[in-house]
Amino acid sequence: MKGFDPKWRDVPHFIIGITKEIWEDREIGSLRRRYAPGLIVRSPASVVVDNTRVIAATMATLAEFPDRELPGEDVIWCEDPARSTEETDAFLSSHRLICWATHSRPGMYGAPTGKRVTYRILADCALRSDAIYDEWLVRDQAAIVRQMGFDVEDWTRDLIAREGGPQNCVQPMTPENDVAGPYDGRGNDNEWGARLADILGRIMAAEMDVIPKSYDRAANLHHPGGKDVFGRAEADQFWMGLRAAFPDAEFRIDHVIGRDDLLMPPRAAVRWSLWGKHAGWGRFGRPTGAQVYVMGITHAEFGPFGADGGPVIRNEFTLIDETAIWKQILLQTGQHE
Amino acid sequence: MKGFSNRWKDFPDYILGITKEIWEDRGIATLDHYYARDIPVRTPMGLARGNQATIASTMATISEFPDRQLYGEDVIWSGDDKDGYLSSHRLITTATHSHDGVFGPASGRRFAIRVIADCAAKEDVIFDEWLVRDYGGIVRQLGMEPRAYAQSLIRDEGGPEKASKPFTPAIDEQGPYKGTGNDNQWGKRYADTLTRIMDKDFTHILTHYDRAAIAEFPGARTVIGHREISESWLRLRSAFPSATFRIHHRIGMDADMMPHRAAIRWSLDGTHDGWGAFGRPTGAPVHVMGICHAEYGPYGPEGVGLRREYILYDEIAIWKQILIHAGDI
Numbered sequence: 001m002k003g004f005d006p007k008w009r010d011v012p013h014f015i016i017g018i019t020k021e022i023w024e025d026r027e028i029g030s031l032r033r034r035y036a037p038g039l040i041v042r043s044p045a046s047v048v049v050d051n052t053r054v055i056a057a058t059m060a061t062l063a064e065f066p067d068r069e070l071p072g073e074d075v076i077w078c079e080d081p082a083r084s085t086e087e088t089d090a091f092l093s094s095h096r097l098i099c100w101a102t103h104s105r106p107g108m109y110g111a112p113t114g115k116r117v118t119y120r121i122l123a124d125c126a127l128r129s130d131a132i133y134d135e136w137l138v139r140d141q142a143a144i145v146r147q148m149g150f151d152v153e154d155w156t157r158d159l160i161a162r163e164g165g166p167q168n169c170v171q172p173m174t175p176e177n178d179v180a181g182p183y184d185g186r187g188n189d190n191e192w193g194a195r196l197a198d199i200l201g202r203i204m205a206a207e208m209d210v211i212p213k214s215y216d217r218a219a220n221l222h223h224p225g226g227k228d229v230f231g232r233a234e235a236d237q238f239w240m241g242l243r244a245a246f247p248d249a250e251f252r253i254d255h256v257i258g259r260d261d262l263l264m265p266p267r268a269a270v271r272w273s274l275w276g277k278h279a280g281w282g283r284f285g286r287p288t289g290a291q292v293y294v295m296g297i298t299h300a301e302f303g304p305f306g307a308d309g310g311p312v313i314r315n316e317f318t319l320i321d322e323t324a325i326w327k328q329i330l331l332q333t334g335q336h337e
Numbered sequence: 338m339k340g341f342s343n344r345w346k347d348f349p350d351y352i353l354g355i356t357k358e359i360w361e362d363r364g365i366a367t368l369d370h371y372y373a374r375d376i377p378v379r380t381p382m383g384l385a386r387g388n389q390a391t392i393a394s395t396m397a398t399i400s401e402f403p404d405r406q407l408y409g410e411d412v413i414w415s416g417d418d419k420d421g422y423l424s425s426h427r428l429i430t431t432a433t434h435s436h437d438g439v440f441g442p443a444s445g446r447r448f449a450i451r452v453i454a455d456c457a458a459k460e461d462v463i464f465d466e467w468l469v470r471d472y473g474g475i476v477r478q479l480g481m482e483p484r485a486y487a488q489s490l491i492r493d494e495g496g497p498e499k500a501s502k503p504f505t506p507a508i509d510e511q512g513p514y515k516g517t518g519n520d521n522q523w524g525k526r527y528a529d530t531l532t533r534i535m536d537k538d539f540t541h542i543l544t545h546y547d548r549a550a551i552a553e554f555p556g557a558r559t560v561i562g563h564r565e566i567s568e569s570w571l572r573l574r575s576a577f578p579s580a581t582f583r584i585h586h587r588i589g590m591d592a593d594m595m596p597h598r599a600a601i602r603w604s605l606d607g608t609h610d611g612w613g614a615f616g617r618p619t620g621a622p623v624h625v626m627g628i629c630h631a632e633y634g635p636y637g638p639e640g641v642g643l644r645r646e647y648i649l650y651d652e653i654a655i656w657k658q659i660l661i662h663a664g665d666i
Contacts, residue, residue: 016636071548071562072636098549098561118561218408218429228559230429230449231408263635265596304594305353305409309346311594 003088004130012075015093015125022058023070031055036133040181043137044295044324046170047177064107070099070121076269076299078188078257083128090128092185094257094269096299096317097121103148110148110158119143119226122297122319124255124271126183134183136255136271138297142322143226152225153285156326160336169331172324174293175275186255193258196268196300199313203239204251204274211235215313216305222317235316241283242274242320246292249276265301265314272296278329283322290332296320339418340460349412352424352456355463360395360407368392373464377512380468381626381654383504401438406431410451413600413630415519415588421459423516425588425600427630427647428452430470434479441479441489448478450557453628453649455586455602457514465514467602469628473652474557483556484616487656488666497661503654505624506606517586524589527599527631530643534570535582535605542567547634547642554648566646572614573605573650577623580607596632596644603627609659614652621662625650 001008008014018034021027035051048054062068073096083090100118103109119140126134145155163169171177187193202210215232222228223238255271274294279287296318303314330336338345345351355371358364372388385391399405408429416422431449434440450471457465476486494500502508518524533541546563554560554569586602605625610618627650634644660666 012636069562073547073549074634074636100562216408216410218410220410230431231406261635263597263633263641265594302594304592305349309350 001089003085003128011077011091011093011127012072014127015075015077015095016072019070019072019095019097023062023068026062028055028058028062031058034131036129036131039133039135040179041135041137042173042178042295043139044173044293044321045139045141045327047173047179049179060107064103064105064109064112065101066104068099068101070097072096073098073120074264074267074299076257076259076267078185078190078259080126080128080183080185082185083126083183085128088129090126092183092187092255092257093125093127094255094271094297094299095121095123095125097123108159109144110155110162113148115148117144117147119147120222120317120319122269122299122317124269124297126181126185134181136295136297138295138319138321140224140226140319140321141324142224145323146225152322153326153330156323157330157336159323160327160330166331166336169327172293172327173295174291174328187257190258190260190268192260192266192268192302193256193270195302195311196258196270196298196313197253197256200270200272200298201251201253204243206243208236208240211239213307213312215316216303218305219313220315222315224318224320224322238318242294244280244282245278245284245287246274246276246282246294247280249274249292249294265303266311267299267301270298270300272298284325284329288329288333288335290329292325292328294320294325342461348414348422348424348458351458351461352412352414352426353409356407356409356426356428360399360405363399365392365395365399368395371461371463373462376464376466377510378466378468379504379509379626380470381504381651382472382657383501384508384510386510397438401434401436401440401443402432403435404433411595411598411630413588413590413598416457416516418459420516421457421464421514423514423518423586423588424454424456424458425586425602425628425630426454426456428454440475441481444479446479448475448557450474450478451553451647451649453600453630453647455600455628457512457516465512467626467628469626469649469651471555471557471649471651472654473555476653477556483652484656484660487653487660490653491657491660491666497664497666500657500661502661503624503657504626505622506604518588521589521591521599523591523597523631523633524587524599524601526633526641527589527601527629527643528584528587530631531584531601531603531629532582535574537574539567539571542570545637545643546646547636547644549636550642550644550646552646552648555650555652569648573625575611575613576609576615576618577605577607577613577625578611580605580623580625596634598630598632600628600630603629609662615655615659619659619663621659623655623658625655
């Protein structure tokens with residue numbers, strides 16, 4: 001960890017450690033040095049440039065959810081030799097967090113509901129010189145909104161109004177408003193990353209028969225909306241419903257990491273995207289023709305219980321932000337009224 | 338794998354394979370081959386003897402839940418050809434309540450629960466068994482409450498005098514399997530953790546579990562985070578504060594592709610003399626048969642933290658013992 005504070009042993013220690021210090025221990029001001037100047041944070045909901053706005057957003061979240069805790073569930077990372085220098089090592093970390101909090105104050109989610117919410121976040125961060133300098137983050141907004149007792153589509157419609165209507169509201173991320181950052185790596189060459197990327201690619205090519213071949217019969221699946229389900233039929237339903245809604249969208253694998261670590265099963269982190277028309281019946285109701293961008297991140301852990309004795313996915317964690325998808329659909333169809 | 342059919346590539350393959358063959362592919366008659374004629378099968382609800390009893394109960398279950406699926410989630414095992422293998426097999430079972438049966442009139446509801454079966458096997462035959470299923474998880478997902486369900490069960494069986502008695506050491510019979518597991522460090526580590534918890538050291542969970550640990554408790558309850566896991570263990574212990582805790586079988590494994598993991602069969606034996614997960618203390622003598630699995634990861638002190646925990650005991654069998662004693666039906 002050349003170029004990093006010597007108190008951090010490795011990338012997971014750094015990522016899990018600073019997350020706790022910033023959010024739980026309230027070192028929010030430390031974002032000024034821990035987030036590099038000009039940092040771009042992309043999430044499906046928005047593209048946020050520069051760290052003063054990140055500090056503002058952090059405070060707004062903690063004002064709304066004062067007791068929020070966010071333990072790291074896993075960090076799947078790779079080296080980034082292209083951006084390592086004499087002064088600093090460089091890495092890309094794909095961080096999976098479980099968050100829980102009470103919705104106790106008014107804020108972005110509306111009047112306080114008093115509800116206790118539990119949800120996951122997947123955050124890809126580029127690191128060097130003891131700081132994060134580029135970021136892609138997917139939060140399970142649908143899980144939050146559902147646990148507060150709202151319908152996802154209705155809540156998104158209200159959000160557009162609360163943000164000042166279609167002209168003034170925050171625009172979801174698309175390739176058209178994305179800002180290129182300094183990190184342009186594609187991950188590492190580990191076999192487990194390649195395996196997960198291949199599975200996702202086949203699913204998106206409608207080769208759905210890859211699911212029984214590549215998932216454990218008892219696979220544990222953690223899907224958007226806070227859905228925890230089991231088995232191949234559920235994997236089929238989720239991926240089918242997503243692809244069916246955007247049947248002609250361009251599918252891209254944007255980043256791939258695989259790892260074999262002591263004490264963890266072989267595992268992978270893949271960031272991917274869909275960009276195209278909402279042209280089919282599926283997860284998002286009646287086709288509207290809206291042009292939609294979906295940023296997704298999938299983490300998978302492999303195990304040995306495949307049909308042919310080969311490795312199969314035992315635990316899958318996939319996040320997309322369904323509120324950002326509905327926002328794009330509602331804004332383009334005029335159904336936001 | 339001496340004496341096992343050569344269709345099985347290893348012991349987990351045998352366990353996963355025969356489970357599918359017997360229960361999902363309806364090879365119920367193969368129990369005549371795969372289960373020993375006089376096998377003792379212990380569950381928290383009682384002791385059954387012989388494969389014909391297993392065949393009868395299998396058919397009753399399939400009749401009530403025809404679409405039942407049994408997904409083998411893990412096989413944690415120990416042993417050898419000479420003394421027999423012991424498989425601690427964790428399954429996820431899902432089904433629709435399609436026909437009338439022990440759970441009452443068909444409700445059309447679906448459930449998903451976990452089961453852990455400890456099976457001893459030798460020469461292609463299962464010859465000794467301990468099984469705990471999440472009975473409370475089924476009852477809750479079918480829209481009932483465990484206490485009320487146990488009451489109705491006792492009534493249906495003819496009242497507290499006549500109702501069949503749940504499993505206790507007094508009705509147990511020594512079976513042919515006499516092993517106690519293995520000496521692998523991950524089994525020892527988890528045995529130490531369960532012993533500390535039962536010694537009321539609930540802080541141990543806060544210090545030695547991953548902060549983001551996920552535990553699957555009875556009642557099909559997913560509990561996330563070490564603090565809530567600690568509370569859930571406390572609520573069990575608190576109902577039986579003076580009960581004796583024993584570990585009966587302990588396996589640790591560090592096999593390729595799977596996280597380091599452990600399987601432990603244990604019991605709590607004593608009286609229901611505290612407030613906790615089972616309401617007002619009744620003084621009822623209670624035996625709790627438990628089987629737990631744990632998986633370890635790198636996030637914890639000295640680079641090790643308990644990351645996944647699967648806890649099985651049978652809430653219905655506990656309520657049944659309490660209600661039979663109290664005569665409260």
